[in-house]
Amino acid sequence: MFYLLIFLLQMKLIKLKTDLIKAIKFDKSLGFVPTMGSLHEGHKALIKKSQKICKKTLVSIFVNPTQFNNKKDYKTYPKNLKKDLSYLRKLNVDYIYLPTITQIYLKKHDKIKLNKSQNILCAKFRKGHFEGVLDVLDRFIELISPQKMFMGEKDFQQFFLVKKYIENKYNTKVYVGKTIRDKNKLALSSRNSLLNKKSFNESGIITKKLLKLKNEISKNRKNYKKLIFNLKNELSKNFDIKIEYLECRNTQNLNTSILKKPFKLFAAYYINNVRLIDNF
Structure with missing residues (x-):
């Protein structure tokens, strides 16, 4: 009981921006793991990575409204703060930051725009x-x-864009953590909790087919478009899904030239009204 009390006291739960500034003022080796909550083993892996190479780790939980292009998606995004806080306590996180929308967006910033590419x-x-x-x-x-x-x-495009933007502007190094998968190979995601049993199982089957496709493309890159076309037809025929995209892009600049370059297979689809993304 005594050790549990000490443990809880060591972790600082912070809600105010002013308190956060005071708390981390002298932390020169601070690792930051931004999350939107509904934590899982994927988040755990990132936190463990931070704890391994940084003296202290800060985890934020903030469901950011501006990154949702669908109001319904924002409202239904899975949330379980009580469970998340318990999860973070067990991981011995140094700081947990729970800001409000007003705190984050009080100050005006110049609008960020993506270029055509x-x-x-x-x-x-x-x-x-x-x-x-x-x-x-x-x-x-x-x-x-x-x-x-x-x-x-898991969201490689997000990592790619964030790394370039943040490292060009700040003295912050952006690290990527490997995708953590369930037993059925489906990538862990907060949105997985919205899947029913049938959709969860079918998503696992789809993931295995995508993994197989990646291996086939690696052996026959010249015909990758035909291989993708064939699998898209197969998936659409055998599963009740809506495929948004299924394509290959190299990991250097995300263009479609993959010959003699490291590449990934990117996929996004809706199953039972839940949008899933992955890359292999």
């Missing part, structure tokens, strides 16, 4: 999404000034 994949189908992501992270980094920030690889 960046309006691909999720940016093409979720207008304003990444502008909202970049804006809110810009505000967080300006306030926190962490030495390092940690993001998941």
